Amino acid sequence: MTFAVMNALVLTTVACGSKEEAANNNAASAESTSPSAASTAPTNTASASEQPAAAPANQGEPLVVYLNDFDEIIKPMFEEATGYKLELVTGNGAELASRIEAEKGNPHWDVVWMDSMPTIDQMGKQDQLLADWTPKDIDNLTDFAKQFVPASHAYFPTGAHAASVIIYNTKAIDANSAPKTWKDLADPKFKGAVGMADPAVAAPAYPFVSWFFGAQGMDAGKQYFESLIKNGVHVYPKNPNVAKALTGGEIKVAALQESNAYTLKNSGEPVEIVWPQEGAPASVRVAAIQKNTKHADAAKAFVEFLLDPKTQQALIDQGEESYFEPSAKDVQPKKDRAADAKLVAAEAGWAGEHEGEIKQWFADQAVK
Structure with missing residues (x-):
């Protein structure tokens, strides 16, 4: 498959994958829910395609949280710890962003928790989010996480994972020949052998490509990806899909989301992971409260729960999307996550403002 961006271009936000893909492709990812998780999902967790009830009118009714379709274990954890009732509406990033946009005049959600920091940053600038509120544990954020807290305090980071690391098939390439930097992916010796996810479709793929454009400038970013094309x-x-192509021999090297990469390695596939010295572009997961929520106390309790070190440790130890860098201090990432893992990220405001332009540029490459 050449550089053919899928026809269903998503311009509202980066989209997550489906649960069915994850099962079929043997790769737990930031875009999907594993089959085992799906079978144990809470019975009152709504699909993003279903029509939700109006926002609860009083604090005795559940807090409605829109979130990516993984880590649904947060529901029993939060309910047991706080006594508040939680209703989860899950879906991929594009579905949830479309719902939020459609509901702008009458929001049905109280909290949004997604791997879509640029999109949520734009929501803050559009005055859709509760601002000027400070969670009690904000001083316990790591230095890396603090840089993602906006001056408005409209949203807060709960963790970050590598939108892509370099991974290669050891049956096709030895360690000495393997790429070490992002620039190496354009080396002629890897002609036709590199794969990546579509930034107009895959949730982590837009944070991946936006870092190159944001760090190097639009022209330099285009030049880099033109060299890959x-x-x-x-x-x-x-x-x-990238993971399947890598293990199936269709490609030899990939820019692959972190959890997918470690899942392949842990399952015994012949792969090795490379964290580029210049850093791996990060997908930052953030939580934000709807400005006019009728459940402010519960919403604030939920955000503070997500920032609690004990909660983040539980998500790493038990969650579906467990390979990530926590935002709270004193939380231990997965033991097999590289000790020298370095994350970098495009500035949220810039990435949000240029999202449509960058995705359109990639879409235009399909007809060239």
């Missing part, structure tokens, strides 16, 4: 890069809808 000329080198025959394969673009797949989502990260599980």
Whole structure:
């Protein structure tokens, strides 16, 4: 597959994958819910395609949280710890962003918790979010996480994962020949052998590409990805598709989301992971409260629960999307996560403002 961005271009936000893809492609990802998780999902967790009831009118009714379709274990954890009732509405990033936009005049949600910091940053600038509120544990954020807290305090980071690391098939490439930097992916020796996810479709793929544009400038970002295109890069809808192509021999090297990469390695596939010295672009997960929520106390309690070190440790130890860098201090990442893992990220405001432009540029490459 050449650089053919999928016809269903998503311009509202980066989209997550489906649960079915994750099962079929043997890769737990930031875009999907595992089959085991799906079978144990809470009975009152709503699909993003279902029509929710209006926002609860009093604090005795559940807090409605829109979140990516993984880590639904947060419901029993939060309810047991606080006594508040929680209703989860899950879906991929594009679905949830579309719902939020459609409900702008009458929001049905109280809290949004997603891997879509640029989109949520834009929501804050559009005055959709509760601002000027400070969670009690904000001083316990790591230095890395503090940089993502906006001056308005409209949202807060709960963790970050690598939108892509470099991973290669050890049956096709030895360690000495393997790429070490992002620039290496354009090396002629990897012509037609590199794969990545579509930034217009896959949730982590937009944070991945936006870092190059934000750090280097729009022209330099285009030049870099043009060099990959000329080198025959394969673009797949989502990260599980990339993982399948890598293990199946269709490609030899990939820019692959962190959890997908570690899932392959932990399952015994012949792969090795490389964290580029210049850093791996991060997808930052943030939580924000709807400005006019009728459940402010419960909403604030939920955000503070997400920032609690004990909660983040539980998500790492037991969650579906467990490979990430916590935002709270004194939380231990997965033991097999590289000790030298370095994350970098495009500035949220800039990435949000240029999202449509960058995605459109990638879409335009499909007809060239």
